[in-house]
Amino acid sequence: MSTFSLNMEIADNRHYNGQLSSLFTAAEAKKALAFHSGIEGYQSTPLQSLDCLAKEFGLGKILVKDEAHRFDLNAFKMLGGAYAIARLLCDEFKLDINAFDFDKLKNDITEKMTFATATDGNHGRGVAWAANKLGQNAVVYMPKGAAVERVNSIKSLGAECIVTDMNYDDTVRLAIKTAAQNNWKVVQDTAWEGYQEIPTWIMQGYTTLALEAVEQMAEQNVKAPTHVFLQAGVGALAGGVLGYLASIYGPDKLHSVVIEPETADCIYRSGISANGEMVNVDGSLDTIMVGLACGEPNPIGWPVLRDCATQFVSCDDAVAALGMRVFGNPLGTDPRVVSGESGAVGLGLLAAIHFHKDKADLMQKMGLNKDSVVLLINTEGDTDPLNYRDIVWGGKYPTMA
Known part of the structure; x- marks a missing residue:
């Protein structure tokens, strides 16, 4: 396949200090998982291994926590x-x-x-x-x-x-x-002055999927991921999951990448700000990644991302569309994953790097190599079926002119 270049702004976190959060500990995650496992019909969502794709991309392993199978809701929320x-x-x-x-x-x-x-x-x-x-x-x-x-x-x-x-x-x-x-x-799922407790509970609820993934990796004889790619809207999912994973593996041993659409990249802009303060984004916030179309960071999630994330990425919609198509058309014996616009941007970023003319430089910048174990979160399935087909079948938001 020909090379092509999609817009991806990748920035190192200039505010990283490795400070762990007291809100997203193993104990809190276990409490949330105990609650969810008591709901009728509960089962862990699959952790899919895309081994053929990992080989194609020059990586050790690609693991996908597939939240399209969360109860009958087609998403993790x-x-x-x-x-x-x-x-x-x-x-x-x-x-x-x-x-x-x-x-x-x-x-x-x-x-x-x-x-x-x-x-x-x-x-x-x-x-x-x-x-x-x-x-x-x-x-x-x-x-x-x-x-x-x-x-x-x-x-x-x-x-x-x-x-x-x-x-x-x-x-x-x-x-x-x-x-x-x-x-x-x-x-x-965001916070403001006088409203902190409920969004904290929401974020702690999200740690269930991370705890499940840690247990599933152990069952698959995966010692630990080297990378985790997390999509961000207000940063609630990214903050809760990264907070927990950093407490388990250590923030310095986990290369964490937070990804946003370029039209709603408040976390990215906060990450490149001079003082590490939250930066809001105004306007229509128009993007196919509707679950990430948020212009104001979550004040509970942002400190976790500021302290522990390795890199921030702002990308255009074609990156997410590419991820949807790659998920839906697996290589070899890899399982097919149905992923919506917000769910696919992590894999889209990996694919965009693979097909980029500067692949080697981008791989080095993100610390990716043949030994890398990359954990992705497919946050949603085809929650908008018509748009899903327009993208995957019809080629909407193309990667090549």
């Missing part, structure tokens, strides 16, 4: 939303999260609570799913341009879904304002 709602209900009814029982609590609650959130799709569906499981109400706000399929999937879970004429960050502000007026509980 319920791990955070369900855990946070459960913690909220435990506080409200003086219950022990370690003995949480969905069915018992659903029957015991006499007055319904309403949970509100803003979402690009997957987080809102996770909140709606958890509220539905517990017989509660959910109101979900979505930014302009939300796909009809994502709206309908939220409504199918019994939630009210309101599509605004605003971008994601302004939609969050609307959800907060409306919730305050109606005495609803906000379940949002």
Whole structure:
């Protein structure tokens, strides 16, 4: 195949200090996993090994934690939303999260609570799913341009879904304002002054997938990954997962790469800032990676990324589209992975490096070689089926002119 060059801005983290977070420890991850494993239908999502592709790319191993198989939701987000709602209900009814029982609590609650959130799709569906499981109400706000399929999937879970004429960050502000007026509980995966506990619970909920991956790597005789690629919107997933993995393997032994779309690269810009302060990105935030279309970093996640991430990457949409196509058309005996726009950007980055005319230099810059073991997180499947087919079948967002 011919070489081609996609836009990828790769920056070393100038603020790295290796300071571990006290919020995303092994103990907290085990607590979250114990909760999730008590939900009916729970099973670990697969950790797929793309051995033929790794050989093609000149790597030792490519491992993919495939969250498209998380319950029946096609994405990882319920791990955070369900855990946070459960913690909220435990506080409200003086219950022990370690003995949480969905069915018992659903029957015991006499007055319904309403949970509100803003979402690009997957987080809102996770909140709606958890509220539905517990017989509660959910109101979900979505930014302009939300796909009809994502709206309908939220409504199918019994939630009210309101599509605004605003971008994601302004939609969050609307959800907060409306919730305050109606005495609803906000379940949002970012934080602000006076709102820290719930987003922390959400991020701790995400560590379940990381703990599962660590256990699965041990079962596959993989001692440790050398690299982890993490996509970032507000940085909640990236912060929670990196915080846990850094505590397990050591931040200095794990080459961690945080990836964003170039139109919503608030984490990247924060990483290259002079003082390590959070940098917001304004505007429409338009990208096919709708789950990453966020312009304001999570204040809980950013310190973890600032202290422990190795590199930050800002890339164009064609990188994610390339990842979707490579996932969906496996080499040799590799399994096929159905990955949505936000889920595929990690593999897209690896593929874009492989096909780049400056591959050798890029590999060296990212510390990649024949011994590298790269862990990727496929955060979602085809949550927008029509767009998935337009990209994978129709060649939308091409890599070659």
